[in-house]
Amino acid sequence: MAAARARSGGRPTLEEVAARAGVGRGTASRVINGSPRVSDATREAVEAAVAELGYVPNRAARALAGNRTDAIALVVPEPETRFFAEPYFSAIVRGVGAALADTEMQLLLTLVGSDRERRRLAQYLTAHRVDGVLLVAVHAHDPLPELLEQLGMPCVISGARHAAETLPSVDSDNFEGARAAVDHLISRGRSRIATITGRLEVYGAQRRLDGYRAAISAAGLAPDERLIAPADFTEEGGARAMRDLLARRPGLDAVFVASDVMAAGARQVLREADRRIPEDVALVGFDDSVVARHMHPALTSVRQPIEEMGRRMARLLLDEIAGRAPDDERPSVVLPTELVVRASS
Amino acid sequence: MAAARARSGGRPTLEEVAARAGVGRGTASRVINGSPRVSDATREAVEAAVAELGYVPNRAARALAGNRTDAIALVVPEPETRFFAEPYFSAIVRGVGAALADTEMQLLLTLVGSDRERRRLAQYLTAHRVDGVLLVAVHAHDPLPELLEQLGMPCVISGARHAAETLPSVDSDNFEGARAAVDHLISRGRSRIATITGRLEVYGAQRRLDGYRAAISAAGLAPDERLIAPADFTEEGGARAMRDLLARRPGLDAVFVASDVMAAGARQVLREADRRIPEDVALVGFDDSVVARHMHPALTSVRQPIEEMGRRMARLLLDEIAGRAPDDERPSVVLPTELVVRASS
DNA sequence: CGCCCTCCTGGGAGCGCTCCCACCTCCCTG
DNA sequence: CAGGGAGGTGGGAGCGCTCCCAGGAGGGCG
Incomplete structure (x- = not known):
């Protein structure tokens, strides 16, 4: 054989x-x-x-002679994978795949486990020879981007790490998404609007909170720090935050939750507290995941164009590899979100 | 120098x-x-x-000199990807990744779009040089497996295509899973148990139906073909089937649905018909997806060990590439399912 | 009418590795 | 104490491609 x-x-x-x-x-x-x-x-x-x-x-011969590989790696932090079980991951992959379809580029999937492994990854990637790297869900203090930069390895990240992001990145407009969600609640006549945030070290979570604040003050409502409950993007965290909120501000009439999964936790607590949705408390989530559609009542949520994000990430990376300046000069893209209104608000 | x-x-x-x-x-x-x-x-x-x-x-040099690539491809039919948005896809990937982690093998992700593209894929794969192929969600009449076999390209598929599957495959025990689900309904005192099936060309859907039938007759209940409604794995299909069922057999007291997504459709119809779950009609799904956990009431469902399936697929493929006979001689694996009981039954 | 420039073209020289053959030691036999 | 393994070792010969350097063939200009 x-x-x-x-x-x-x-x-x-x-x-x-x-x-x-x-x-x-x-x-x-x-x-x-x-x-x-x-x-x-x-x-x-x-x-x-x-x-x-x-x-x-023959790809191998080409790679050897030409000192390039026509391959890019999609690096996914393993610990996050579960959190990713949401369509997020497959949507990103689909977008990247679509952008690569009429290219000779192939897609390498790399799951990174421990932090040690992550530190070794840069060497691994250059050794295993890819032309560029797509980094998904990097934290602000992740050493990987810097390592890649030192190595001169082209790289695009999903989601800016902070306001002064230097790396090419693709993000959805978390600020505007959140603002639109809260505006929507206000337009529904709500005035005591709380929010449950994600982990605020994550820049996107911070931006959603900023959007919430902006909408509140733009509407002339009194900002109230006690209407803001930090959580961690998990269902349990969402439930805990909702309980806190109810204890502190029993009179709230709406909650903007920074993720659908947390919203699911919050809804559970609201049901136990006998608050009707949306009559007593209107609920809006973020992500427009499967959970949102199947929640009862169906959850109003902010949709991110995830597949498009994948596509743009791939395009940005290809540009970078080719040495082309991306069309729009600044190598970072912010894509608009869309509010999907359902029964919960 | x-x-x-x-x-x-x-x-x-x-x-x-x-x-x-x-x-x-x-x-x-x-x-x-x-x-x-x-x-x-x-x-x-x-x-x-x-x-x-x-x-x-240097991988490229190795590949060129050694005539191997230390890479395998995970082929995902693009049309299915959306259907895959379920954790399914990421879980498979996670399993495959885990099995490959301490190997030198790298994972190539290949999305296949049209059927024409699929036919060209075999050539593509050998040209782009991978050592083996993981095929996810192949249909019974897909030409790809035969093409790969002709080329002598090692290959493992997820889910047998029919009873006489010749290719190495990894599957969950659809028959036993379904039987356990229906047994559970019987043990809850239900006796007019209907089922909504998936597309019966899909072998797994057929096996679930077989399991349903086996449980019904084992319990000495009268088989009733009008309690069986075929559907297509979609939410709308599930709703339609449920409507048919209600029309034909208004007295049914339980439904075993061959997928959670279809169960979501069915539940909607049951709610519109004012049937309480589980008091009037008990509901059991299949897949244990996010949808199941977030349905109201939470859906009893049959869980498949998807991550483990990914792991086993990778291992089988590695064995095949190495020319090793897999440990258990017959190169196909059937993994047990687990019934997760929740409020809907 | 000759010279030079431009446009194509062929093929040598690697890229970094694996495979394999030849060879060189020892050390065990008879 | 010679002969022959067996265990180690070095390096030549590619793998199939790209890069690049010569060089041939025309055509326009002085």
Whole structure:
């Protein structure tokens, strides 16, 4: 069996294509790589030979000779994966895949486990030779981005790490999303609007809180710090925060929750406290995940264009690899969100 | 020299390691590949040199010289991806990743769009050189597996395509899962138990139906074909089937639904028909997805060990690539399911 | 009418590794 | 004490490609 797959697996080589087309190897290579310095006749001859032989370049040889790999890595922190079980992950992958579809680039999936592993990853990536890295869900203090930068490895991250993000990044407009959500609650006549935040070290969570605050003061409502309950993006955290809120401000009439999962926790607590949704308390989530659609009542939520984010990340990275300046000069993209109104508000 | 090192990204080569260890290139290679034909002293010298230089083998060169790639592809049919948005996909990936973690294997993610693209994929895969393929969600009539077999490309699929599956496959025990679900309903005193099936061309859906039938007759209940409603794994399909069921057999007191998503559709219809869950109608789903946990009332469901399935698929494939016979001779694995009882039954 | 420039073209020289063959020690046999 | 393994070892010969340097063939200009 190993013998059957012997050597090149029976695939034609560039040399064979060149011979068939009656040209030299160099010329054949030029045609295949789209160099303009080839006469039309030659180009056609080579293309015909390629078609007849079903030639496909050997990636390994190309990588070795050309010192590039035509591959990029999508790095996913393993601990986060579960948190990712949400469509988030597959949507990102779908977007990246779509952007790469008509490219020769292939996608490597790398799950990073421990923090030690993460520190070794940079070396690993350069050694295993990828042309660039897509980094998903990096924390503000993650050493990885700096390491990659030192190595000169092109890299795009999802979600800015802080206001002064230097790395190319793709993010959704957390601020505007949150503001729109709270504006919506206000327009529904709510005035004692609380919020449950995500982990505030995460810049996106901070931005959502900023958006909440902006909407509150823009509406002339009195800011009330006790209407703000920090949590951690988990269902339990959401429940805990809701309990705190109810204890501190029993009169609240709406809650903007910074994630659907936390909203699920909050809803549970509201039900136990016999508050009707939306009659007594209106609820708005963030992410527009499956959970939102299947909650009862269905949850109003802020949708992020996740697939599009994946697509843009890939495009940004390809630009960076090619040495092209991205179209819009500043290599960071913020995509608009959309409020999906359902029964909970 | 500086130029040479610049090309290779500044990374040391085998040659340099050999020089530093005071041995030949061949010997250094032997140490790095764990050949036994090396003296202890030499081995230590080489290992020291590797550590000092931070040497990591160049994958491309290895692939080219060794005619293998140390990479496997996970092929995901793009049309299905959305259906996959469920944790399914990330769980499989996590399992595969875990199995590959202490291997040199890397994971390539390949999304396949159209059917034409799928037909071209086999060539693509051999050309782009992977050692094996993990095929997720193949249909019974998909040409891909046969193509891969012809090419002698090792391959493992998730979910048998029919009873006489020839390819190595990993599946969960759909039959027993369904039977356990229906047994559970019977033990709760239900006797007019309906079922909503998935697309019966999908072998797993067929097996779930078989399990339902087996449980019904084992309990001495009268089989009733009008209690069986075929659907298509979608929420709308589940709703439609539930409506049919209600029309045909208004007296039903339980429904075993072959997927959580369809169960969500069914629940909606039951609510509109003012049937209380579980008092009037008990409901059991399949997959134990997020939807199940967040449904109201929370849905009893059959959990599949998806992450473990990913792990096993990877292991099976690695065995096949290595030419090893898998431990348990028959290269197909059926993993047990687990009934997660919640409020809906 | 000759010279030079431009446009193509062929093929040598690697890229860093694995495979394999030759060879060189020892050390165990007869 | 010679002969022959067996255990280690070095390095040549590629793997299939890209890069780049010569060099041939035309065509425009002085």
